[in-house]
Amino acid sequence: MAAKLKVATTSLAGCFGCHMSILDIDERILQLVEIIEFDRSPLTDIKHCGPCDIGIIEGGVCNAENVHVLREFRANCKILIALGACAVNGGLPAQRNHLDLRDILEEVYHTSPGLALGSQIPNDPELPLPLNKVHPIHEVVKVDYFLPGCPPSGDAIWKFLTDLIAGRTPHLAHEMMHYD
Amino acid sequence: MSEKKTFTLDGDDVAFEPGQTIIQAALAAGKYIPHLCYHPEFKPHGSCKLCTVKINGRPAASCTTAAQPGLSVESEIPEIQDQRRTMVQMLLVEGNHFCPSCEKSGNCMLQGLAYDLGIMSPHFPQIFPTRPLDASHADVFLDFDRCILCELCVRASTEVDHKGVFALSGRGINKHLIVNAESGKLADTDFALTDKAAQVCPVGVILKKRVGFAVPIGKRRFDATPMSVVIAEESKTKETV
Numbered sequence: 001m002a003a004k005l006k007v008a009t010t011s012l013a014g015c016f017g018c019h020m021s022i023l024d025i026d027e028r029i030l031q032l033v034e035i036i037e038f039d040r041s042p043l044t045d046i047k048h049c050g051p052c053d054i055g056i057i058e059g060g061v062c063n064a065e066n067v068h069v070l071r072e073f074r075a076n077c078k079i080l081i082a083l084g085a086c087a088v089n090g091g092l093p094a095q096r097n098h099l100d101l102r103d104i105l106e107e108v109y110h111t112s113p114g115l116a117l118g119s120q121i122p123n124d125p126e127l128p129l130p131l132n133k134v135h136p137i138h139e140v141v142k143v144d145y146f147l148p149g150c151p152p153s154g155d156a157i158w159k160f161l162t163d164l165i166a167g168r169t170p171h172l173a174h175e176m177m178h179y180d
Numbered sequence: 181m182s183e184k185k186t187f188t189l190d191g192d193d194v195a196f197e198p199g200q201t202i203i204q205a206a207l208a209a210g211k212y213i214p215h216l217c218y219h220p221e222f223k224p225h226g227s228c229k230l231c232t233v234k235i236n237g238r239p240a241a242s243c244t245t246a247a248q249p250g251l252s253v254e255s256e257i258p259e260i261q262d263q264r265r266t267m268v269q270m271l272l273v274e275g276n277h278f279c280p281s282c283e284k285s286g287n288c289m290l291q292g293l294a295y296d297l298g299i300m301s302p303h304f305p306q307i308f309p310t311r312p313l314d315a316s317h318a319d320v321f322l323d324f325d326r327c328i329l330c331e332l333c334v335r336a337s338t339e340v341d342h343k344g345v346f347a348l349s350g351r352g353i354n355k356h357l358i359v360n361a362e363s364g365k366l367a368d369t370d371f372a373l374t375d376k377a378a379q380v381c382p383v384g385v386i387l388k389k390r391v392g393f394a395v396p397i398g399k400r401r402f403d404a405t406p407m408s409v410v411i412a413e414e415s416k417t418k419e420t421v
């Protein structure tokens with residue numbers, strides 16, 4: 001039997017909805033694991049990405065750590081896929097882009113009513129620094145394929161991946177093509 | 181000497197009446213040509229360029245070009261479709277098009293066109309412009325983030341409603357939709373929900389309050405059937421009724 005394809009997945013500035021949608025392929029995941037093996041992924045808890053055939057990115061880029069993870073994926077994956085609205089165009093997190101980052105942090109952690117006395121903007125060095133704006137991943141690294149949807153359906157993900165693995169250009173029928 | 185005058189569209193004969201533009205004749209015959217600023221009830225505007233076709237080998241807007249006997253019109257050819265894809269991608273990054281939170285999603289002509297063209301990503305860097313919402317009016321709100329500057333609301337408000345509520349201002353990338361009131365707010369105009377201008381926006385800018393997301397996903401205008409098919413069918417029926 002041919003060696004299994006290695007697939008890594010991660011969620012950057014996303015909500016894990018796209019990963020839930022991957023699980024929505026239901027029992028077909030058994031067919032999938034016949035031909036692929038997961039490397040770094042929330043499903044395996046492997047912390048760093050090794051050399052892979054396919055990398056799947058959920059979420060856009062909103063902080064410095066996202067940039068490092070994305071670059072690690074790009075460096076290790078032959079094919080990189082932007083999965084879902086946030087990876088494709090920034091999505092919901094990018095709705096903060098017309099606001100000043102400092103103002104947002106001030107309001108959320110410091111000035112909004114109901115906060116504990118003395119609340120301050122967190123500044124633990126462990127925390128990744130937020131970027132001024134949220135970006136789709138193709139603005140940071142080269143992306144080979146895009147699968148829009150918020151989230152894309154399990155069927156769309158299945159069709160996309162099976163096309164790709166079979167060596168066809170992924171194609172979605174009208175019912176599977178949606179941005180919402 | 182044939183009875184009816186015809187031209188060809190992607191190889192098929194299309195009959196036309198004198199005075200019809202290429203897009204009018206095509207739609208009447210149930211043949212779709214992509215368009216955004218064209219609306220059957222208004223004079224052609226010729227600004228979005230999505231309807232560009234090759235006429236005897238030369239690109240021209242099919243909404244502003246009169247049909248002539250014997251023309252060879254090419255629309256769904258790779259060169260033209262590629263250009264349309266690029267234009268739609270530029271429109272997508274120029275505004276803030278976050279479809280999951282847009283009440284027009286599923287009924288939107290920009291989105292429908294993007295689906296028809298198989299656009300999987302906006303390709304270009306997002307501009308993320310800042311365009312504050314106008315929720316001042318009692319019945320309607322304006323989400324300027326999604327305006328594609330087609331001027332349909334401008335034309336409707338001026339030509340049909342005789343109110344002149346909307347206008348475009350500025351040049352180039354700074355061009356934007358404005359409301360004709362000293363405050364710039366819709367509430368300070370005589371705009372009403374019954375205005376033609378409240379019904380023509382092809383995207384999600386001019387939206388009725390308190391009805392958002394009333395139609396479930398799956399039942400919206402372009403959910404089950406591609407927009408190209410829906411529009412071709414609708415315009416054909418209109419002509420023959």
Ligand code: SF4
Nearest residue numbers: 277279282285288384
């Ligand atoms: S106007 Fe159309 S393309 Fe823009 S966000 Fe709304 S549904 Fe999407």
Ligand code: SF4
Nearest residue numbers: 327328330331333381
């Ligand atoms: S608000 Fe709508 S109808 Fe008016 S110019 Fe913008 S996109 Fe066109």
Ligand code: FES
Nearest residue numbers: 215228229231243
């Ligand atoms: S539809 Fe012809 S230019 Fe817009």
